[in-house]
Amino acid sequence: MQTFLKELRSALAMTVALGVIVCGVYPILVYTMGQAFFPGKANGSIIYHNGTAVGSSLLGQAFNGPRYFHPRPSAGGYDGTASGGTNLGPTSKDLIEKVQERVERYRETNSLAAGELVPADAATASASGLDPHISVENAILQAPRVAKARGWDTNGVIAVIQQHTEGRTLGLLGEPRVNVLLVNLALDEKEKTGK
């Protein structure tokens, strides 16, 4: 019994002692350094347009109109507090029907030919539901539609895509991609300043 109580006392004291270090000292150190060295990033990489906060450069946003590039399908409709995927399995009827529907809509929206292949990222939902990126192929296919809606030359839109294409890190890691919010913001700014 005595050992039992002694161990209990040690366990309680140890919980407090280690708790202060790993739940207090540690996060406060990281917070201080993060805020000092990378204040923008530590606070959510918020981006502004004409002084208004319009989003985070790391989180995707819903765009539906013809003047903007469209992001990937999202399980949570780009709600910042409901991250997650569809979790539909490969033989799910729901998944297959959704993909068929998206393919049709994508072809229609972007005036593609009947049998033309749709990029995989445009037809499938992301893991986080907040994926900020689309593939370069996906962006290029949307470019003529965006150009038409804005009354631009398609090459002008493609130039904006190219400026905002992120390659593989160190030429190796990840996939080439385009940030939808940033590219749309660039389009709006270019339009406002008259190129």
Added chain:
Amino acid sequence: MNIYGWVQLGVFLGVLAALTKPVGLYLVRVLDPRAKTFLDSVLKPVEEGIYQLCGVDSRHEQNWKQYALSLGMFSVVGMLLTYAILRLQYYLPLNPQHFAGMSPDLAFNTAASFTTNTNWQNYGGESTLSYFSQMVGLTFHNFVSAAAGIAIAAALVRGVARSTAVTVGNFWSDIVRVTLYLLGPICIVYAVFLVSQGVVENFGAYTKVTPLKLLGGEQEGAATQVIPQGPIASQEAIKMLGTNGGGFTGANSSHPFENPTPLSNFIEILSIFLIPSGLTYYLGRMVNNQRHGWTVWLAMTTLFLLGLLVCWYSESSGNPRITAAGVAATGNLEGKEARFGVFGSALFATVTTDASCGAVNSMHDSFTPLGGLVPLLNIQLGEVIFGGVGAGLYGVLIFVILTVFLAGLMVGRTPEYLGKKIESYDVKLAVLYVLAGVLSILGFAAWASVSDWGVSGLGNRGPHGLSEILYAFSSTTGNNGSAFAGLSGNTSMYNTTLAIAMLAGRFLMIVPVLALAGSLARKKQIAPGRGSFPVTGFTFGILLVGTILIVGALTFFPALALGPIVEHFIMHTPVAY
């Protein structure tokens, strides 16, 4: 399977191999209370202060029963504390979103989940938990459950290394030193690196922004987007390094605020394997047989590569049903992020389940059947492919003992392991360890799959539904924490059964390990003779890989045949559910 994937794989293995020795050597120092480290000038006073405060004599070593008692007591206190915090979070500080307290069964599940290093998430982090609950209730366990895992592994290795000894180390000193000298310093550097990539770290309320399209004249959709905030980077670092896996957000490491760039992805994957890989070197160094350590490392790497190649190939081949709908055949991207692609997701999924991490950067539920089989089988093999911090090493040592036992049976000699005779008592403990996991996984999964409470939680029908249930109980018993997340586990029956599986998978396995440590420590070390079975080299490596695969395959093949394997064939027919 493109060239970029192959080169990334090569770089990954190269970096891992290069870090194994330095991490292993540092572990030798951290796990020896008398050794010096380069951080002594700062941390030694802190360490001594903690011992004084807690009434611990760090020079006093414990036998296995005392060691187990300290561990048990510490776990109970920590679990009750977390349960209380989760229930009472509404009244506690750092709750800018004013989240209410958790329900009793969900709080029990979550407390068990973090105490056992599982980090199964039946809650959506950014929509349920206050910053205080995340930082104190959860991150506390991320550190100490990882430290406890490493401590137990160290106790077992000491048992193997010592001759006619009674004690296996001091639990309190082990967890304090691992936390202070190993996990803490790495996490500070690591977390700041994560912030540099875009992971947020603050205590502010969630930010409301006006979506760009509204300024551009589009009317459809919500008028604001809520950007979550919080001390994410500090939790993310220990979540990966300590093979915990419980994300700040529901989407875990697929969320751009947890894993923003391909570089952060690479480092997060690497950090899962870092300590488990170093522990194999620690093993070799401690038992004075470095080749044994490297043989175990190579056996693990072989199993890792087998799993990765199957998963990567299957995900690259994609889903024929989706390509038939007119989608370009560039692999299965459902439930994956564009910045990681197929390879970055397959590598993460394989590593997180080889180890008992359970963080995810893609939704395993939406993998192709064989791509999803790999994470499931990795967990069922006992997470001994590098494995969780500490848990992977003591898990693989159980299989090493079974291997020398089987080899001994084959040649008709008394099995021995590094000069220790392996006797009936030791083999019984090893089998007990294996059986505890099997019974919990198959028992609970069988119960759930024939019960209303089990079936009503399914997110998918057909064989995939069985896979969801099987994955849930494999993941919780294995203390992994990843999920086929279509399953709605937040019901009172699932919360309770999954919590019991987590507790069984941790403590019913730790007790035999510590008993084995005590038993091995007592034995006299005998010099290897001509009849001793070598535990190094190709033959032993193959036998070890074979034992792990055969035990796992024999146990789980029937269940897997009804789940992912049959689904693979169905995927190539017009049948859907």
